[in-house]
Amino acid sequence: MAPPPLPSTTIVPPFVNLIVRVVTLIFLLISLIVIATNRYTTSVSFIDIKTKSTDFYAYRYLISTVVIGMAYTLLQTAFSIFFVTTGNRLGGEGLCLLDFYGDKFISYFLATGAAASFAMTEELRRLSSSDMDKFLNTSNAAASLCLFGFFFSAASSIFSSYNLPKRA
Numbered sequence: 001m002a003p004p005p006l007p008s009t010t011i012v013p014p015f016v017n018l019i020v021r022v023v024t025l026i027f028l029l030i031s032l033i034v035i036a037t038n039r040y041t042t043s044v045s046f047i048d049i050k051t052k053s054t055d056f057y058a059y060r061y062l063i064s065t066v067v068i069g070m071a072y073t074l075l076q077t078a079f080s081i082f083f084v085t086t087g088n089r090l091g092g093e094g095l096c097l098l099d100f101y102g103d104k105f106i107s108y109f110l111a112t113g114a115a116a117s118f119a120m121t122e123e124l125r126r127l128s129s130s131d132m133d134k135f136l137n138t139s140n141a142a143a144s145l146c147l148f149g150f151f152f153s154a155a156s157s158i159f160s161s162y163n164l165p166k167r168a
Helices: 014-036 057-086 093-127 130-162
Strands: 039-044 047-052
Touching: 014 057, 014 130, 039 130, 057 093, 057 130, 093 130
Parallel strands: none
Antiparallel strands: 039 047
């Protein structure tokens, strides 16, 4: 009797992983630009009150998660470019594990940043007047871009799980 066939391994082509990382980086960069340039000014009895997104802790958290996510994604993009051009994985098995666990951590980290920003925006919308809508809509746009970055980072995490060394 012949032994059963080995399960097929699904390997994602390296350029697909590179494309997903670049798209993640683009979404995070746009999110950072949008949230960092978001400003709001109102006048109360001849006094201009200027508010920027960094005045709120949840938006600071969003900026922090986006910056950390960009740094990690940029590093992994460089590793992916090296792998695509040479065909050799830098670091061997250890880097596969770093890819796997790092992608998991960063993707969920990005999700918490987007969630905190969405929650802060909804609380401010409930407590403020309608003249603050542009500021809040821009904050929601930045959080949405971070959420899209999370989706692509999660896809990259799935792809990195396929590259884990197979152990019996």
